[in-house]
Amino acid sequence: MEKLPINCDQIKDQLTDWLSNQLPDAERVTLETHLAQCPACQAEARATRQLWQLMGNVPTPEPSPMARVRFQAMLDTYKETVNTKQESVFNNLLTKLRQLWAPNYAYRLGYSFVLLSIGVAAGYWFSHPGKTTVAVQQQQIDTLSTQVQEMRQMVLLSGLENPSASERLRAVSYTEEINQVDEKVVDALLTTLDNDSNVNVRLVTLEALAKLADNPSVREGLVQSIARQESPLVQSALADIMVKLQEKRSIKPLRQLLHDDNLNHLVKGKIEQSIRDLS
């Protein structure tokens, strides 16, 4: 079957398709047949092919090796941003938990534990010796109070020797504040009772000694003091105390007192009454 004569312009239009192998087989055959016959188109084709081949020779430079590095960096950065965006709540929680166990937090945790244990140890240390401190304090208080007692004794003893009667009265009144009266004080008081020039001092001393009557030496001193007293007030007061203490040993000195001529008759009656009460 004879092919239709084809236009040379059409051939020109198909040259590129032909060169790039994009011409359907049938058209390619037609074109190649035409080229074989038409010198004008042959020249045209040669020129085009030349240019086409020249274009094929155009070197394309290689992208620099940095391109790959840059791409990877870009991809990594992008992945990170995407990940942060898309991370679920659970993942967030997981990450935070993991972060909690990261070395940084582990260090802090360890540090806090160390601090805590130091605190506990310190607290224990301070509370334990605290007990001994209390004991020491108690001891100190005891020592102090003993010292205060001793001071009062001293004041009492020295006060009894004071020339002023009122000072001596005050000194005697300290007796009540002294918890444990020792022999020295008792002696001093008995001496005051026997020898003090002031009747009031003697009376107060007597009262003070009466309170200490549990002490046998005080009782004995009181009994012996009966004979030494001259003041009727002190004599009657002594008689009263003897009755109160039911001190039988006092009957003898009281009887002797009755023989005394200087004895006040009022006191005499009182003493007789006392002797009766005692016997």
Next chain:
Amino acid sequence: MLQVKAGNMDAMSLLFERHNRPLFGFLFHMTNQREASEDMVQTVFYRMLKYRHTFTGDGEFRSWMYHLARNVLVDHSKQNKRSAHQYDLADIAEKIGGGPAADERIQKEQELDALYGAMGKLSEENREVLVLSRFQELKYEEIARVLNTTEGAIKVRVHRAMNELRKIYLTLENGKTAYKL
């Protein structure tokens, strides 16, 4: 690329390995700016990641890539309106080196010289189809997909561009020869 779309970003590395050279070639032949082309390659791949949801999977990945590359090129030429399309001849001459004979090499250099000049003088549109069809060796059908047009239109455009190129090329060759004489 569908893997990338599904979230497997590492698949992108594979795509880069496969396509970064042709892409660079396309951008280089379009701009003839080496560094700018490398920058644009990065931009294209970045956009692939960013707009991965727009990849439908209907067309080929390559078409989509050139499609994105064209957009990047448009942005680039907007930013660099002043920069003319000029081939770095010294750079290219270096690449050609090692021909059979010195004379032949010089002749080839001159031919290529003229070709570059002609390419540079082509309109953006014509240069594009020629680069895609001859340098990137894309079929008309594929070029049509990239440019969002029909195969027929591409065919016509390629012919027109080829004729134009030939015309300019011949003028340049003749001019040079004339100058030489």
